[in-house]
Amino acid sequence: MLKIRNLVIFLVVFCSLTVRAEVIEKIKVVGNVRISTQSILFRIHSEEGQELDLDTISQDIKRLWDLKVFSDIKVDVEDGKNGKIVIFAVKERPIVKDYEFLGNHAVGPNALLDKLKEKGVVLRKNSQLDYEEIARIKKAIIDIYKEKGYQYTKVEHAYTSVGNNIINLTFTIYEGSKVHVYKIDFEGNKVYSDRKLKKKLKKLKEHWMFSWISATDIYSEKKYNEAIENLKKFYWKHGYKDIYVGEPKIEVKDFTSEKQKKKNKERLKEHKKIKQDLRMYITIPIHEGKQYFIGRVSFVGNKVLPDTYLVKKWELEEGKPYNLDKINEFVKDISETYNNFGYLQFTMEKITKIRDGNIVDLTFKINEGKRFVLHRLEFKGNDVTRDKVLRREFLIPEGSVFRIDAFKNSMLKINQLGFFDITQHEPHIKLVPGENKVNVVVEGEESGVNELNFGGGYSEFSGFFLQGSYSTRNFLGRGEQLSVSATTGARITYYNIMFTEPWIFDYPHSFTVNIFNSESEYYNFSRKASGFSFSFGFRLTTFLTYSIGYKYELVDVPGSSLQQNSIFKPISNRLTSSIFQALTYNTLNHPFMPTEGQKYSLSFEYAGWQLGGDNFKYTIGLKALKLIPAYKKSFFDVNITAYYQKGLEGNVIPYYDRYFIGGTNTVRGYDYRRIAPVDPDTNQLIGGTKMFVANLEYVIPVENRFQFAVFYDMGGVWTEDMGWFSNEYSLKRSWGFEARFNLPVFQMPMRVIYGFPLDEIPGVEKKGNIEFTIGTIF
Known part of the structure; x- marks a missing residue:
């Protein structure tokens, strides 16, 4: 295209020139609207007063074209009074206002955008049209569909003008149908039969009557490559190190009926999904080679790790x-060990020598290289957050050895902050040329830094309420947490101020203070409470913390209709003065909507006579949360919570301190606080001193800010006189669905839950419940 333009320019200019050299009298630019004339002239090397030169003009056109802002560039040469007038006529590329997808039935619009983003393709609105970017988008869409089994997807694009050289860009996707594998054959295999080898492919199977469940018969290049890798590992395991798998012979036959083909033509016109019966037949050529056995093993060049360590790792x-x-x-494994010691250019060459009996002697030639240190650490995207807040979570100070495991843990610690998301950008690690130094740039996006809310709503416990709050996990960009909230409603009035300093005097020790005042009405009593608490936290290891604190709480409970039971006696200004402590191990990759990691916590609270209160007791708590990877990005979520408390000095645990479960944070599907032992005399819930809850979820992250979960919950509560998991008050179970939205306006996810109870509670109708709340999951 550029060559044709140059030829046209040459003819125009050649016809305009006389035998003698011509001088450029003036240079004009026409056709530009958004791009200033001065910006264009700045990139043109031809100058007024100089001789007119075809090569220079040709290079001028190339420089302007490389800007990727023009769709057409022409050059005209006219006679002037004292020379030639050179006119650059440009046509600016239109501005893309919006994007639209048509025909994408198998991949929804939001899912498609996420998939494109994963492939490094971002649809930039209000930017100039880029032809190369259009080609990238189309190729990425085709690749996305191929991964899902659509091998014949086509993509077309079109422009729709909205005026003033502004357009909307539409991509029309002709998905086609998935290709099903109907036959797999092997050529050249002598040691193992076709039947044996087919089993080793694992994820790629021939079509059969239940293939629609497993989808293992759907062909994709990615799935085929994984299957071949499994096949090679099978041969390697048995000593066939030279196994070779050639290019497969693939034949696809279309068994779509003529009637369906006619329907497909009409459906394509309406951008509807078509149905085809595409069947694939694969023949895989194999050269098995000889079977080999392990001989002697030796190591040379290793200085940091001794032979004894390497031999121990050799299995x-x-x-x-x-x-x-x-x-x-x-x-x-050895490479990772050296990388964790800072040897980033470590190499390990495998030298083999075959002797009689197909025995292979191995010598590992090790080149440890230099030990690298972190030279410079930079952060991008932290417009509010101070560098210091992020740097202190980075476990490698500048000038220290750059260890890969410490680097990975540093990235996790930064993401655990909850206000600087680094998951959407890969960190840039660059070696300094000629030196054993590393420069690192960590890029992220700030989210949920400050939240100011005024509004109202309805919750299961509070009823209708009005609420106002200010909260931040990054107060003034210093990483401090501050929360001020007030809530008033039909059943609750609540005021709270909380502040946390996560680093005291630049040490990884935290301090938290909390002041509260509340008044709540439950099903059969009311409770007023006021007080404060403060605590200190100490980081013992990278992910293990220990905290200790003090709590002061005054409680007032007026008389109840149930006060004939000692548990319901009226209380006036009863003081709980306690010391609490906890040991927590946390590797979750996000504080609100994690997708991987685990968290374990063991807590103990003591309120004895030594602390001056009159509500004597102790409490032991255990929490365990583990996320287990499943298919693709989905995962299983297993959570267990157990608490036990006992009165001291003859004290009976009062009603307001006893355990009740049910609701959004314990056993979903049951009403709030409706799972608890019942007083046989009054037939009223009296709560318990032992509590156990288990939650099992299968979570599917649909998008970056949305999760869908299927859950199964169980839990129970028992009194002082009952044993754990007693038959009389057995566990209550439920199942259901939950959708979680991590909206930018909230720091915690919004949750919509539908739960269905599996066990009956006397006096409560057994039916499904829809619940709505804002907060963490467990």
Whole structure:
């Protein structure tokens, strides 16, 4: 295209020139609207007063074209009074206001945008049209569909003008249908049968009657490559190190009926999904080679790690099959160990020598290289957050050894802050040329830094309420947490101020103070409370913390209709003065909507006569949360919570301190505080001193800020006289669905829950409940 333009320019200019050299009298730019004339002239090397030169003009056109802001560039040469007038006629590329997708039935618009983002393709609105970017988008869309089994997807694009050289860009996707594998054959295999090898492909299977459940018959290049890798590992495990798998012979036949083909033509016109019966037949050529066995193993060049350490890591015994997969894992393991010591350019060459009996002797030639240190650390995207707040979570100070494991833990610690999201950008790690130094740039996006809310609503416990609050996890960009809130409603009045300093005097020790005043009405009593608490936290290891604090709470409970039971006696200004402490291990990758990691916590609270109160007791708590990876980005979420409390000095645990479960944070599907032991005399819930809740979820992250979960909950409460999991008050179970939205206006996820009870509670109708709340999951 550029060559044709240059030829046209040459002819125009050539016809305009006389035999003698011409001088440029004036240079004009026409056709530009948004791009200033001065900006264009700045990139043109031809100058007024100089000789007119075809090569220079050709380079001028190339420089303007490389700006990617013009859709057409022409050059005209006219006669002037004292020379030639050179006119650059440009046509600016239109501005893309918005994007639209048509025909994408298998991948929704939001999911498609997320998939494109994963491939590094971002649809930039209000930017100039980029033809190369359009080609990238179309290729990325086709790749996305191929990964899902659509091997014949086509994508077309079109422009719709909205005036003033502004357009909307529409991508029309012709998905086609998925291709099903109907037959897999192997050529060249002698040691193992076709049937045996088909089993080792694992995720790629021939079509059968229940394939619609597992989808293992859907072909994609990614799935095929994974299947071939599994096949190679099977051969490697048995000593066939030279196994070779050639290019497959693939034949696709269309078994779509003529009637369906006619329907498909009409459906395509309306951008509807079509149905095809595409069947694939695959023949995989194999060269198995000989079977080899492990011989002698030696190491040379290692200074940091001794032979004794390397031999201990080597798991293959002499005489066993030459398992190439295990050998590769060994090399990877040793490489990671050296990387964690700062040896980033470590290499490990495998030298083999084959002797009689197909025995392979191995020598690992190690080049440790230099030990690298962190030279410079930078952060991008933290417009509010101070560098100091992020740097102190980075476990490698500048000038220290750059350890890969410490670097990964640093990235996790930064993301755990909850206000600087680094998951959408890969960190930039660059070696300083000629030096054993590393520069690191961490890029992120600030989210939920400050939240100011005024509004109202309805909750299961509070009824209708009005609420006003200010909260931040990053007060003034210093990483401090501050929360001021007030709530008033039909059943609750609540005021609270909380402040946390996560780093005291630049040490990883935290301080938290909380002042509160509340008045709540429950089903059969009311409770007024006021007080304060403060605590200190100490980071013992990277993810292990210990906290200790003090709580002062005055409680007033007026008389109840149930006060004939000692638990319901009226209380006036009863003081709980307690010391509490906890040990917590936390590797969750996000404080509100984690997708991986685990969190364990053991707590103990003591309120004895020594502390001056009159509500004597102790409480032991255990919490365990583990996220287990499942299919693709989905995961299982297992949560267990257990508490036990006992009165001291003859004290009976009062009603307002006893355990009740049910509701959004314990056993979903049951009403709030409706799972508890019942007083046989009054037939009223009296709560318990032992509590157990277990939650199992299968979570599917649909988008970056949205999760969908299927859950199964169970829990129970028992009094002082009952044993754990007693038959009389057995566990109550429920199941249901939950949707979580991490909206930018809230710091915590909004949750919509539908739960259905599986066990009956006397006096309560067994039916599904829809619940709404804002807060963390567990």
